[in-house]
Amino acid sequence: MEVIAKRPQSLTAVPFTYCPGCMHGVAHRLIAEAIDEQGLINKMTGVAPVGCAVFAYKFFNFDMAQAAHGRAPAVATGMKRARPDMHVFTYQGDGDLAAIGTAEIVHAANRGEHISVFFVNNAIYGMTGGQMAPTTLPDMKTTTSPYGRKVDDIGYPIRICELLDTLVAPYYIERVSLLSPADIVKAKRAVQKAIQYNKEERGFTFVEFVSTCPTNWGLDPAKAQVWAKENMLPFFKPGLFRDKGAEVKS
Amino acid sequence: MSKILMKGNEAVAKAAINAGCRLYFAYPITPQSELIEYMAKMMPTVNGVFLQAESEVSAINMVYGAAGCGKRVMTSSSSPGVSLKMEGISYLAGAQLPCVIINVQRGGPGLGDIQPAQGDYFQATKGGGHGDYRLIVLAPASVQEFADMASDAFDLADKYRNPVMILADGMLGQMMEPVEFKTPKTDEEIEELGRQHEDWCICPNQDGDLKHHHEINSLEIDPLVLEQHVIKLYKKYDQIEANEIRYETHNINDDNEIVVASFGTASRVVRSAVDELNAEGHSIGMVRPITVWPFPYEEIAKSIGPKVKKVYVFELNTGQMLEDVKLAVSGKVPVEFWGKVGGIVFTPAEIKEKLQACF
Incomplete structure (x- = not known):
């Protein structure tokens, strides 16, 4: 029988620990496929965050580190500087990257650190049980914004791609969505580009995935996708912010 | 070898490079600034990595990443900065990563002042970071001893896969005394030192039977597994107590x-x-x-x-x-x-x- 679909080599056989309908598994697969395609499995290493993806160090099929909350870009910096012959990525959620780890991501990007950062934005803290994130939308209810996120009190959601796009050094910045099969195909192309640039030592590459959290949003997976399309995409607009590798168009 | 008149901060930095340290991450703070400045100047001359981090927190996490790759890596700071490093130190101890941390102590608590003090003894020896762990802590009393401790600290860190702190103070950091240095390690010797960790550290992989999946990690979500991990750490600490007391x-x-x-x-x-x-x-x-x-x-x-x-x-x-x-x-x-x-x-x-x- 012909095998037409199988687990990427860059994923282990350890079962994912994610909730039904969660998109982390899709994001993991896209990254693993891109690593396989670039033939990087034996030179790849990554950093798992704190949050739902904390066990990512078990899921990727090569040496991995697990970092303190928000510190993955600093840990990845230490790894890349210590082993310039290897390729390093971080995988981080919005609480990890956009709140407690803001300094680390901004400065790793500003140094143009030769790492890839994959950022999953689902507007909520998943693992700790649905608290407000820096990306939680205005008036959105969470367990720590039970009356809705009041922007006069706690401010507006942070748009990380836009923020990083103000820096000179980053090589590639793109926001994609995981909210439909067509979007996932587009997301795959962004991940491929980030991993390819990583292999080629071009510089700092960043891909944000707009995603869902059916469990903590209190929606079934299909409705969560619809909700995210209607509410998240207008605020977190998908698009290419920076691609220094693209040919200059006239 | 002849003696060189040097400040403690510079002497320990030079001795660390001699001992094979090729990665150094830190953030400026008085009274240890000569240390970071010496590293900024000298690391490029030995093809080493000097990186001024955006914070003490980032510096210690860069140490975590580099130590996870099995390389001799160091950071240094002074009291308020060492407090910021404590999160990372707990993770380093939990993940059993060898590294050297220098604390050139100043007056506290809080911002305190920038003069010599020994107020961080509790922090260094009784925890500081969260959880059950121990640091090996060396306390020098002269610039010569401060410098000599650099190689001792790296050897102890490698031997026990544990972070080691050199607990100095502003007086030792700023004072000049004649120092005799050990012969610098060669590039081959440094390579060899890194190779001793290849059975657990992050390193390039191979196909087939030689494929490895090393995890640099302090998380054990199953209490029974964490219990075994902490017991294993304590057995190691027992060994250190039995073998490494210096006085x-x-x-x-x-x-x-x-x-x-x-x-x-x-x-x-x-x-x-x-x-x-x-x-x-x-x-x-x-x-x-x-x-x-x-x-x-x-x-x-x-x-x-x-x-x-x-x-x-x-x-x-x-x-x-x-x-x-x-x-x-x-x-x-x-x-x-x-x-x-x-x-x-x-x-x-x-x-x-x-x-x-x-x-």
Whole structure:
């Protein structure tokens, strides 16, 4: 029988620990496929965050580190500087990257650190049980914004791609969505580009995935996708912010 | 090799490079700035990595990443900065990563001041970060010893896969003394040092049977697994306590009327006072812990001779090592304490006066 679909080599056989309908598994697969395609499995290493993806160090099929909350870009910096012959990525959620780890991501990007950062934005803290994130939308209810996120009190959601796009050094910045099969195909192309640039030592590459959290949003997976399309995409607009590798168009 | 007149901060940096340190991540803070500046200047000359981090928190996490790759890596700071590193130090201890951390202590708490102090003894030896762990902590008393400890610290870190702290102070950091350096390690020797960790560290992979999946990690979500991990750490700490206690005694004998205990810069001043009093016909013995963890409890107990009336502890704090000395003495004789704080270093005359009052 012909095998037409199988687990990427860059994923282990350890079962994912994610909730039904969660998109982390899709994001993991896209990254693993891109690593396989670039033939990087034996030179790849990554950093798992704190949050739902904390066990990512078990899921990727090569040496991995697990970092303190928000510190993955600093840990990845230490790894890349210590082993310039290897390729390093971080995988981080919005609480990890956009709140407690803001300094680390901004400065790793500003140094143009030769790492890839994959950022999953689902507007909520998943693992700790649905608290407000820096990306939680205005008036959105969470367990720590039970009356809705009041922007006069706690401010507006942070748009990380836009923020990083103000820096000179980053090589590639793109926001994609995981909210439909067509979007996932587009997301795959962004991940491929980030991993390819990583292999080629071009510089700092960043891909944000707009995603869902059916469990903590209190929606079934299909409705969560619809909700995210209607509410998240207008605020977190998908698009290419920076691609220094693209040919200059006239 | 001839001696070079150098500040402690620069001497320990030079000695660390000689010992094979090729990665250094830090953030500026007084009174350790000469250390980071020396590294900025010299690391590029040995093809090493110098990186000024955006914060102490990032610096220690860069250390975590580099140590996870099995390389000799160091960071340095002073008291308030070391507090910020404590999160990372706990993770380093949990993940069993070898590295060296230098604390050039200053006055505290809070922002305190920038003068020499020993107020971080508790933080260094009793935890500081969260969870059950131990740091190996070396306390130098001269610029020469500060420099010598760099290679000792890296060897201990590698041997036990544990972070090692050198607990110095602003006096040792700023003071110039003649220093003799060991022969620098060659690039081949440094490569070899890295290779000893290849059975657990992050390194390039291979296909087939040689494929590995090394995890640099301090998370064990299953309590029964975490329990085993912590027990394993404690067995390691037992080994360190059995093998690595370092201390120095001075004039310990059966005629001692008083035994004094002091560490680091404070011990230099205390020793001058002890020598003067002994020249005047008294008999005072002295113990100086060099490892403040593991602490020389038994060695201090054994130093208390039959005529000793009192053990006197002198520190540049309000009495921190004092608690360990009391545990060592275990009620056998009274233990008295005197210290100075605020970044003020006591004089030999002050120590002499305190000791004379005991006779």
